[in-house]
Amino acid sequence: MATFQQKYESLKQEFNELDINDDGRLDKNEMFQVLDSKIGKQFDREIAEELWSNLDMNHDGKVTVNEFIQILLKAEDSLKSKINNCRTTLELNYQQKRETETNLDYCQQNEKLNNFGVMEGSQLCVIVIQAANLKADGKQLDPFITLQFDKFEKQTTINKGPNPIWKETQKFYFPVQTGKEDLKLTVCDFDKYTPNIVIARVDLNLSNNGFNLKNQQLHDIWLDLYDINGNRSGSQLNIQIQWVYSKVKYLRDVLNSYQQQVNQQEQELLQYERDLFILYEPFVKWRQLNTKGYQKPITQEPASMIPISYQQADPTKIIKPFSDPLLDKNSKFKLITILVGFIACLTLLILFYKAQFFDLLLIIDFYILWEFNALNENRIKTLGILFGMSCFLDVVWIFCIGVKWLGNDSHEIFIPYEISIQKMISILVIISLIVRLYLILNLFQLSQELQNLTNPQTIKIQHKNIVKIDMQNTHNIESKTYLHNGRPIVIY
Numbered sequence: 001m002a003t004f005q006q007k008y009e010s011l012k013q014e015f016n017e018l019d020i021n022d023d024g025r026l027d028k029n030e031m032f033q034v035l036d037s038k039i040g041k042q043f044d045r046e047i048a049e050e051l052w053s054n055l056d057m058n059h060d061g062k063v064t065v066n067e068f069i070q071i072l073l074k075a076e077d078s079l080k081s082k083i084n085n086c087r088t089t090l091e092l093n094y095q096q097k098r099e100t101e102t103n104l105d106y107c108q109q110n111e112k113l114n115n116f117g118v119m120e121g122s123q124l125c126v127i128v129i130q131a132a133n134l135k136a137d138g139k140q141l142d143p144f145i146t147l148q149f150d151k152f153e154k155q156t157t158i159n160k161g162p163n164p165i166w167k168e169t170q171k172f173y174f175p176v177q178t179g180k181e182d183l184k185l186t187v188c189d190f191d192k193y194t195p196n197i198v199i200a201r202v203d204l205n206l207s208n209n210g211f212n213l214k215n216q217q218l219h220d221i222w223l224d225l226y227d228i229n230g231n232r233s234g235s236q237l238n239i240q241i242q243w244v245y246s247k248v249k250y251l252r253d254v255l256n257s258y259q260q261q262v263n264q265q266e267q268e269l270l271q272y273e274r275d276l277f278i279l280y281e282p283f284v285k286w287r288q289l290n291t292k293g294y295q296k297p298i299t300q301e302p303a304s305m306i307p308i309s310y311q312q313a314d315p316t317k318i319i320k321p322f323s324d325p326l327l328d329k330n331s332k333f334k335l336i337t338i339l340v341g342f343i344a345c346l347t348l349l350i351l352f353y354k355a356q357f358f359d360l361l362l363i364i365d366f367y368i369l370w371e372f373n374a375l376n377e378n379r380i381k382t383l384g385i386l387f388g389m390s391c392f393l394d395v396v397w398i399f400c401i402g403v404k405w406l407g408n409d410s411h412e413i414f415i416p417y418e419i420s421i422q423k424m425i426s427i428l429v430i431i432s433l434i435v436r437l438y439l440i441l442n443l444f445q446l447s448q449e450l451q452n453l454t455n456p457q458t459i460k461i462q463h464k465n466i467v468k469i470d471m472q473n474t475h476n477i478e479s480k481t482y483l484h485n486g487r488p489i490v491i492y
Contacts, residue, residue: 010285012069027062028052035282044278051075072279079276086269093265097258104251111248116178118245124149124183124206127240128170129220131187134162134199134235142190143199145237149174149183158190179245180207185237187225200225200233206243216250218242332446339439340366346432353425354397359390359432377447384443387436394433401426 031052035043052063054071112120128145143164145156156170174183186201202223211219218240225235244250340363347359366383369375401422 010283013285031063043282047275047278072283075279076276079272079279083269083272083276086265086272090262090265090269093258093262097255097262100251100254100258104248104255107247107251111246113246114177116180118176118179119247122176122243122245124174124176124243125218125241126172126174126183128156128166128172129238129240130163130165131225131238132163132236134164134187135233136162141199143187144190145170146186146188147172147174147183148186150177150181176206176243176245179243180205182206183241185223185239187235187237198228200227200235200237202226202237204241213241213243214245216242216244216246216253332442332449336439336442336446337370339435339442343432343435343439346428346435350425350428350432353421354429358393359436362386362390380443381447384440384447387440387443391433391436391440394429398426398429398433 032043032045032048035048051071054075114120126147128147131143131145134141134143140160141162141164142158142160143162144158147154147156152174154172154174156166157168159166183204183206184201185204187199189197189199191197202225204223206213211221213219219242220240221238223237223239225233225237227233343359344363347356347363350356351360362383369379
């Protein structure tokens with residue numbers, strides 16, 4: 001990496017070459033003229049104008065060598081910083097997009113809708129934030145909120161005053177069956193010695209309200225409260241509410257949002273790289289110091305394609321098209337692939353003497369399922385059972401061969417080389433049998449691990465709060481309600 005002094009000397013020499021009048025200063029026309037001649041065409045006027053506006057710091061129409069060097073190095077640092085930030089953002093969005101696609105695949109296979117178009121396990125999430133202008137009637141208020149939904153009733157903690165704010169998160173979940181239920185919110189005044197007094201209330205129907213819960217986003221709303229006679233009380237209640245009735249539809253919307261962001265970020269990255277290339281282009285020595293291995297950005301890229309320079313930034317992070325992150329990062333699965341490969345080698349050797357096509361089909365089936373991301377806990381368990389049947393067949397074969405040897409079959413006395421081959425193949429079969437038994441043990445253990453990973457009681461997904469999804473009415477909410485640290489996610 002070039003040092004500051006090397007860059008300074010290089011740019012100082014470039015400046016001397018640009019100084020047509022040899023007076024130690026450069027005016028605007030001289031700069032434009034030489035920039036054009038150095039690249040053999042008209043230099044990008046927008047970038048040239050922006051450079052000049054920053055170069056001529058004292059507005060005297062001339063540029064000194066220090067002004068020239070400072071602004072170019074500043075422009076370089078700014079563009080490099082934008083490129084690095086853009087690449088980091090893209091990497092995070094690519095990862096989040098892949099995880100969301102994995103969740104979507106699972107939900108598409110497992111989601112079941114009832115007759116009302118509501119998925120099994122659908123929940124309404126309500127967060128009570130604050131209330132305002134509660135009527136105190138000249139006495140100390142100790143307000144709390146009761147929430148009734150269908151046959152369920154819950155309540156917040158007790159607060160103080162006519163404008164209470166619940167600092168601790170007051171989050172409640174209610175199971176939804178039809179999507180036509182009513183959420184009843186009642187503000188009460190707590191009294192230790194007498195029955196609690198109802199201050200105000202409001203009813204909210206899931207399908208008929210002033211905002212669109214069907215978009216499945218988190219809504220932050222203020223509700224007007226009514227007294228016990230049904231008249232407006234002048235009080236208000238602030239809540240956040242979200243209802244996800246179909247994870248499949250929700251995740252498709254999330255993926256569309258990610259795709260739009262990725263497309264925009266790819267275009268920004270491409271533009272920053274082009275600007276940096278244009279900045280370097282007239283200054284040969286400076287470019288050589290800074291662009292070892294740098295490639296000129298492509299002038300036209302297919303839709304939704306990662307820029308070439310970004311693809312080459314870290315080739316170790318290329319993702320296999322059908323890879324499953326739950327398996328590819330699992331150490332036990334890596335061991336299983338090694339064991340299957342070893343068994344495949346033994347099977348090919350055994351095939352020269354003994355028909356071992358059942359094992360060969362199992363091995364091929366395993367690699368096909370892995371390649372097309374079709375392995376799950378049930379199929380892995382089935383493979384374990386089939387490999388167990390294979391082991392049983394080989395145990396029977398070894399028993400028959402052993403009986404033949406113990407019986408001293410006279411026909412084999414005249415073919416000693418065949419006996420040697422039988423013994424060698426038998427040893428290979430025994431080794432293969434032991435390895436397969438170990439493989440079966442690992443297959444069942446991996447199946448259990450995958451079952452635990454997809455169990456909603458145990459799975460936990462954490463994400464960094466670095467890139468914020470720009471979606472209408474979206475706020476931070478924990479993963480159970482499908483938004484985590486400002487990023488949409490579904491835990492199944």
